[in-house]
Amino acid sequence: MSLKRTALYDYHSENNARIIEFAGYEMPVWYTSLNHEHKKVRTSAGVFDLSHMGELLFRGPEALDRLQWLTSNNAAKLKVGQAQYTLITNENGGIRDDVIVYHTEEEEYMMVVNAANADKIKAHVTEQFSADVFEDRSDEITLVALQGPLAAEILGNLIPDDLSEYRMFAVFQTSIDNFPLTIARTGYTGEDGFELFVENKDAEALWDAVLSAGGExxxxxxxxxxxxxxxxxxxxxxxNEIGEDSNPFAARVGWVVKFKKPDYLGKEALMRMKKEPMEQQLAGLEVDPGPVPRHGLKVFREGAEVGIVTSGCLSPMSGKRIALAYLPSELKEIGTELEVEQRGRMSRAVTVEIPFYKRPE
Amino acid sequence: MNIPENCRYMDTHEWIRLEGDEAHVGITDFAQGELGDVVYVELPEIEHTLEAGDEAGMIDSAKTTSPIAAPVTGRVVRINEKLADHPELVNQSPYEEGWLYVLEPENPKDINNLLDAAAYRKHVEEGGH
Structure with a gap:
């Protein structure tokens, strides 16, 4: 199967980005240095091409009911101009995908799905309603994220709108020069920031506009x-942290599982899960200096295997080795001494409070 | 792409450079570029004898963990202590300051069986896999 390219591929390639295959796309993994780019987003701003992600449009009088059936959060709470994080759950209460639903117009919702799950979700939705009830805009839409403490200032120079009117998870339409775009105050970095949706033909104009407005x-x-x-x-x-077999409450995404809403796929199972004690829960680890903890490594307590690392890295901000891991609920308590097995050797680890990073007030 | 003539190469992107009875070992400029920011290097134990192709250690970049292989059979005589505090030397100077360890090859002629600079360059230009 040949790999897809986004409308911004030429920019990435001409600017010496290192390109990797991700979810069927050729995507930039870094341009200069991962650590440098990371710190820039935390202290200033960064711009991301996320056009590999999928955009599904649900329209018409039944759009809300369909989203209510598909997702665990209460989409009826959304007013036009608001978005929410939510889960597409399966019949067992596991997670088919985690998505953001944007209420863009009366009787119109845009769902942004993970690139790797897009085909699965399209098949799932079609199966649930025995019909094509969405419009797949994934191949026509470019998604650019502008994230960081200076994101609002930079974007504010490009658009006529007053961004202070738009809080987190707001979504609105505007234009830059003469092309229209949809802007949402959402992101995946923990910083203030925006996700910008344009037609592919306007992708390069948007990208250039953001880079030139941001300058250094x-x-x-x-x-x-x-x-x-x-x-x-x-x-x-x-x-990593979530999948078809995950318990959303154990995965720390239970806050988007709502029961005061009409029936939905997985609701009954989720109501049961919520009442039952959880065997394992996601916890944060700090690992002693040595190898960097990674997805899939085993976690031990006094020599006995107790859990598994879902994600790990050397935190560019703290310089510490951080990891998320599923651990027995009784070991979640902060300060629990554990070991992570790396290449046959044990590294000492301790449970810590999460998130690992909080934005300065 | 910097591929010095005075080194020999493995197709897994390690270099070895013989000087007298000892050989410096590292990873290539291509490899450091693929890995990105190197954040931690695990090196073999001194006095340990490695067989050709053995895992000699591993390199953590910001993104991923990669094993490093021993180019030839030999005894580890030194490791690059500087990398403990400055793993970024592997990115900045892969053939000089960012060397990983020094081997005393059991049979120095084994090194001639590895790729020379031209063959390694061809390997990289074909994708490096």
Whole structure:
């Protein structure tokens, strides 16, 4: 199967980005240095090409009911101009995908799905309603994220709108020069920031406009730093912390599982899960100097295997080895001494409070 | 792409450079570029004898963990102590300051069986896999 390219591929390639295959796309993993890009997003701003992600449009009088059936959060709470994080759950209460639903117009919702799950979700939705009830805009839409403490200032120079009117998870339409775009105050970095949706034909104009408005305050950022940024603030990555077999309450995404809403796929199972004690829960670890903890490594307590690392990295901000891991609930308590097995050797680890990084007040 | 003539190479992107009875070992400029920011290097134990192709240690970049292989059979005589505090030397100077360890090859002629600079360059230009 040949790999897909986003409308911004030429920029990435001409600017010497290191390109990797990700979810069927050729995507930039970094441009200059993962650590540099990471720190720039925390202290200034970074711009990301996220056009590999999928955009599904649900329209018409039944759109809300369909989203209510598919997702665990209460989409009826959304007013036009608001977005929410939510889960597409399966019949067992596991997670088919984690998505953001944007209420863009009356009777219109845009769902942004993970690139790696896009085909699965399209098949799932079609199966649930025995019909094509969405419009797949994934191949026509470019998604650019502008993230960081200076993101609002940079974006504010490009658009006529007053950004202070738009809080987190707000979504609105505007234009830059003569092309229209949809802007949402959402992101995956733990920083203030925006996600900008345009038609592919306007992709390069948007990218150039953001880079020139930001000047030295903004750098292009690859998927490498996107992963370490989200890990420092403990946002779930599908396939790592969450998956079809996950318990959303154990995975720390139970806050988007709502029961005061109409029936939905997995609701009954989730109501049971919520009442039952959890065998394992996601916890944060700090690992002693040595190898960097990674996805899939085993966690031990006094020589006995007790859990598994879902994600790990050397935190670019703290310089510490941080990891998320599923651990028995009784070992979640902060300060529990554990070991992580790396290449046949044990590294000492201790449970710590999460998120690992908090934005300065 | 810097591929010095005075080194021999493995197709897994390690270099070895013989000087007298000893040989410095490291990873290539291509390899450090692929790995990105090196954040930690695990090196073999001094006095340990490695067989050609053995895992000699591993390199953590900001993104991933990669094993490093021993180019030839030999005894480890020194490691690059500087890398403990400055793993970024592997990125900045892969053939000089960012060397990993020194081997005393059991049979120095084994090194001639590895790729020379031209063959390694061809390997990299074909994708490096």
């Amino acid at each position: 305050d903004v750098v292009p950022v690859g998927l490498g730093a996107r992963d370490t940024l989200r890990l420092e603030v403990c946002y779930s990555l599908y396939g």
